[in-house]
Amino acid sequence: MLDLFPASARIDGNELLIGGMRAVELAEKFGTPLVVYCEETIRSRAQALRGAIGNGRVVFGTKAFPNVALLRLLREQGIGADVASAGELAFARAAGFTGAELVVHGNNKDEAFLREAARDGATVVLDAPDEAGLAAAAGVARALVRVTLGVDADTHEAIRTGHHGSKFGLPTGQARALVHDALERGIDVLGLHVHVGSQLADFDAQAETIVRLAAFAASCRDELGWVARVADLGGGFGIRHHPDEHVPDAADLARSAAETARIAFAEAGLPEPELWLEPGRSLVGQAGVTLYRVGAVKRLPGRTWVAIDGGMSDNPRPQLYDARYTALSAARTAEPADETVSVAGMHCESGDVLIDDVALPSPRRGDLLAVPATGAYTLAMASNYNGVGRPAAVLVNNGEAKLIRRRETIDDLLCLES
Ligand SMILES: Cc1ncc(COP(=O)(O)O)c(C=O)c1O
Numbered sequence: 001m002l003d004l005f006p007a008s009a010r011i012d013g014n015e016l017l018i019g020g021m022r023a024v025e026l027a028e029k030f031g032t033p034l035v036v037y038c039e040e041t042i043r044s045r046a047q048a049l050r051g052a053i054g055n056g057r058v059v060f061g062t063k064a065f066p067n068v069a070l071l072r073l074l075r076e077q078g079i080g081a082d083v084a085s086a087g088e089l090a091f092a093r094a095a096g097f098t099g100a101e102l103v104v105h106g107n108n109k110d111e112a113f114l115r116e117a118a119r120d121g122a123t124v125v126l127d128a129p130d131e132a133g134l135a136a137a138a139g140v141a142r143a144l145v146r147v148t149l150g151v152d153a154d155t156h157e158a159i160r161t162g163h164h165g166s167k168f169g170l171p172t173g174q175a176r177a178l179v180h181d182a183l184e185r186g187i188d189v190l191g192l193h194v195h196v197g198s199q200l201a202d203f204d205a206q207a208e209t210i211v212r213l214a215a216f217a218a219s220c221r222d223e224l225g226w227v228a229r230v231a232d233l234g235g236g237f238g239i240r241h242h243p244d245e246h247v248p249d250a251a252d253l254a255r256s257a258a259e260t261a262r263i264a265f266a267e268a269g270l271p272e273p274e275l276w277l278e279p280g281r282s283l284v285g286q287a288g289v290t291l292y293r294v295g296a297v298k299r300l301p302g303r304t305w306v307a308i309d310g311g312m313s314d315n316p317r318p319q320l321y322d323a324r325y326t327a328l329s330a331a332r333t334a335e336p337a338d339e340t341v342s343v344a345g346m347h348c349e350s351g352d353v354l355i356d357d358v359a360l361p362s363p364r365r366g367d368l369l370a371v372p373a374t375g376a377y378t379l380a381m382a383s384n385y386n387g388v389g390r391p392a393a394v395l396v397n398n399g400e401a402k403l404i405r406r407r408e409t410i411d412d413l414l415c416l417e418s
Contacts, residue, residue, distance in 0.1 A: 001328060004240055004372040006038030006287050008396070016330040016370050019396025023291055023330040026401055027368050030392050032293040033310035035379055037404070039073065039397035041287035045250070046077035049283065052254035053275050059103050061235045061280025062088045064376035069395055069404035070284065071095030082235075082278045083122075086113045093120065103144075103232070103278065107168050114138035125193045125232070129174055132182035143182055144232055146193040147175035149212040151205050155197045155238075156321040162196035162209055169194070172216050180224050189226065191273055192217060195234025199281060199321075201246075203253055206236065207260050214264035221270065231261055231273040237282035241373040242324040250282035281376040288375020290315065290391075291330065294367040295346070304341040306363045311345015312352045313385045315371075315378040325355050330370040335361035343369065347386050379405070384413055 002009055008019045016023040019038050026036055049058050059080035062071065066088050071081060072095040080101040081092040092102060102122035106113065109127075111134060117124050118139035126132055127146045135143060146169035151162045161168045170178060175192075182189045194213055196205045210233065217228045237250035258275050265272055292308035317323035327343060329335070337359035345352035354371065382390040389408030394401045 001243055001326060001372075004243065004286070004326065005289060005328075005370075006041040006372075007044060008038045008040045009289070009372075011333045014332055014334040016328060016333055018289055019401070020399035021396045021401050023289075023368060023370055026394060026396070027291050027293065027330075029401070030394055030403065031407060032291050032368070033308070033314050033391040034291045035314075035374065035391055035393040036289045036291060036401075037070065037284070037375060037393060037395045038287045038289075039395050042070070042073055042284060043077060045283050045287070046074055046079050048251035049254050049277065049279055050078055052251040053258045053277060056258065056275035056277065059101070059276065059278050060283055061278045062092060063380060064280030065284050065288075065378075065380045066091040067393065067404055068094045069402065071097065073395070074283065075101070079283070086116055089113070089116055089120070089122075103276070109134075111138060114140060123190060126178055126182060127169060129170065129178060132178055132185050132187060135182070136185035136187055140187060142188045142190055144191050144193040144230060145175050145179045145182065145189060146170065146195070147172060147213070147216055149194060149209055149216065151196050151209045151212065154201050154205060155199050158321055159198035160196075161198075162194060162205065172219070175216070176220055176223060179220055179226060183224070183226060191228035191230025191232065192220075193232040193234065195278070196236055198236050199238040200236045201238055202248065203256050206233065206253070206257060209233070210257065210260045211264045214261070214268040214270065217265065217270055217273075218268040227270065228273055229271075230276055231265070232276035232278065233257055233261070235278040235280050235282075237279055239281055239285040239373055239376070241285075242326050244324070250279060285376035286373050288373070288378065290371045290374040290378065292369045292371065294363055294369060295365060297363050297365060304339065304363075305344050306341045306360070306369075307344050307346060308354065308369060309346060310388075310391065311347045311354055312349065312383075313345070313347060313388045314382045314391050315354065315374060316381050316383070317377060318354055319351055320381075325371050325373070327355055327358050327360065327369045327371045329360050329363070330368040332361045332367065337361055339363065346388075384408070387413060389413060
């Protein structure tokens with residue numbers, strides 16, 4: 001089970017340590033729920049992905065967790081930032097990202113967002129039939145065009161995006177017309193963008209997408225006389241959230257993507273494009289562990305409920321995507337996991353269940369649970385349901401913990417009221 005945790009996770013006696021810090025001490029000092037990020041894991045993931053694609057570019061899917069300290073850390077590793085709103089752009093700017101480091105997304109960008117993107121000299125991914133006109137008017141100089149190539153990825157339907165009829169991107173005919181329109185308006189169209197889905201279980205959908213992308217790029221050359229210099233393959237590499245899940249290593253997938261693109265573009269008679277990737281989850285997902293304090297324990301006929309001090313407000317993925325998690329009793333690691341229980345959140349919904357069944361040392365009030373692989377799309381999707389403040393996050397390394405996002409207070413919530 002420790003292999004689901006960050007690289008620096010260790011068991012010492014009866015206790016879990018991350019980044020050289022005892023989970024118990026982190027929980028006492030910063031409170032719970034607490035998302036603990038391991039700096040070492042983020043650095044090594046960033047280096048592995050960059051190394052895998054050589055001259056290409058890796059940009060972080062900021063939506064996975066927009067946080068200034070984390071973005072700064074990734075920027076130090078030579079990673080760019082993909083942002084999908086003016087808010088995410090502001091986080092990236094605060095971390096120092098500018099110009100070519102920024103890729104701007106969105107299936108419905110407004111004029112203000114496009115103007116902000118243009119001000120930074122970002123590359124804008126055009127994603128609507130009339131967006132070239134809006135982008136040119138906003139002063140956008142560089143763009144990609146997002147195309148959907150009709151590939152159904154093997155992932156939850158809510159995070160599948162490359163299929164026919166998707167709300168993202170445009171089918172080939174409309175995408176080619178958009179390339180033409182953008183060129184006519186003087187925008188430098190660097191290349192094409194695809195994103196087939198998230199938490200992909202294998203490479204099949206991406207491989208098929210790359211082959212179709214090369215064929216589409218060839219049709220653009222033939223019909224428009226325009227040659228794509230960049231192939232942005234989006235994000236999507238999965239991670240393991242649960243011991244039963246098997247997901248290929250992201251760096252291996254990135255190497256396969258680079259190789260597949262090289263061959264597919266060569267076979268289409270096109271020059272090798274510069275490869276861009278936009279990993280979110282595979283950069284920060286496994287780096288994050290959420291610590292929760294156990295409260296009420298109810299032993300009912302057929303089921304034992306273990307209630308934690310968070311739930312769907314800090315991690316809505318079980319409700320959104322049927323995501324499965326596991327947990328470790330962080331201060332009782334040496335004790336036998338002799339009771340199978342369900343871990344429930346504290347919210348007013350019966351569906352607020354974080355883990356359906358997990359074996360733990362017979363749980364009691366005050367235990368500390370550590371839930372691994374919770375660094376992506378958890379805090380980023382957190383809400384204030386039931387008037388709960390969103391959790392704090394810390395970055396740990398070599399026995400030190402830095403607060404990278406403070407806990408929201410009830411006063412924070414009240415100050416929005418008029
Ligand atoms: C356009 C785009 N790029 C990158 C990502 C990041 O994906 P992942 O976290 O699966 O790597 C997403 C996720 O939805 C996306 O829509």
